[in-house]
């Protein structure tokens with residue numbers, strides 16, 4: 001299982017769409033209305049979990065509908081994804097999540113969703129045409145951006161989205177998209193179609209969960225709306241010369257904290273990731289990578305590492321729980337930098353003898369404090385720059401020479 005998880009996200013060569021996924025279901029009618037005009041689509045789509053051979057498209061729905069995706073390397077849409085792993089044509093009344101598989105690495109695919117109402121006499125409708133690229137482990141270089149701690153702040157997300165770059169291979173949204181999830185009806189607006197932006201107009205999204213994404217009685221429904229490369233909240237991937245490990249730091253207080261109402265079980269998840277890490281760092285695609293980066297929401301280092309007094313409403317600014325069981329593997333692997341958020345203060349902590357990985361934090365929440373972290377790696381260097389979104393100034397930057 002653990003090995004499969006890694007291969008799923010690292011695999012480099014895919015075959016074209018499997019027969020079951022490539023059969024056209026029905027041609028979209030020529031007079032199909034736009035998705036927006038019928039209201040069948042509850043917002044705009046989003047694309048998650050890019051791997052070298054797959055992409056997942058999420059369609060928030062306002063009513064019960066069948067959903068399928070026409071796609072191909074040109075807008076002629078050579079293939080149709082219209083069946084799930086259980087033999088159903090994807091359908092739901094809240095969200096359809098469709099994974100395109102068997103894709104080629106580093107290849108741009110054009111796609112369009114079609115929705116057909118399951119009740120009443122409503123018209124079949126389709127979305128506009130979007131295009132997204134799969135990950136490319138063998139590319140000579142990679143570019144990406146990192147958002148963190150957007151906390152459902154529409155103005156911040158709109159500004160971040162306006163800074164998107166077509167050349168980015170992925171957007172790493174590094175946790176705390178939400179402010180606790182106690183109302184499941186708010187999930188699509190938080191995770192798929194935030195107000196005023198069309199996330200599908202940007203690069204595909206890789207997620208880590210923040211403490212606010214795992215907090216609240218319906219935080220467990222987030223995975224209905226998003227996807228991760230392996231189906232788990234931790235994974236490893238390679239994009240050009242950079243290998244990345246993403247980790248789930250869970251909550252910022254112990255699972256037993258009374259505010260969690262008994263739903264938190266992140267301490268076992270942290271231990272499971274420790275076992276997974278020991279193995280995944282041995283994988284050739286990770287072990288041989290010129291650059292080695294970790295993404296996780298709560299940082300593994302902080303400027304003031306004091307034990308929080310949880311009875312006095314304090315919380316962890318650093319995941320000492322995670323670091324205690326992950327540190328040795330990260331050092332053995334040669335992790336160069338941990339990229340995090342959580343403390344809402346753009347910060348750079350250089351590597352030391354005791355902690356041979358640097359720690360970079362983005363800012364957060366309000367436009368005046370939020371950052372976009374730009375990443376670029378080629379044969380010469382990996383460079384990360386945390387840029388203030390309100391004026392474009394660079395708060396912190398760091399670069400690394402290749403390890404191998």
Ligand SMILES: [Fe+2]
Nearest residue numbers: 176210211342
């Ligand atoms: Fe946080």
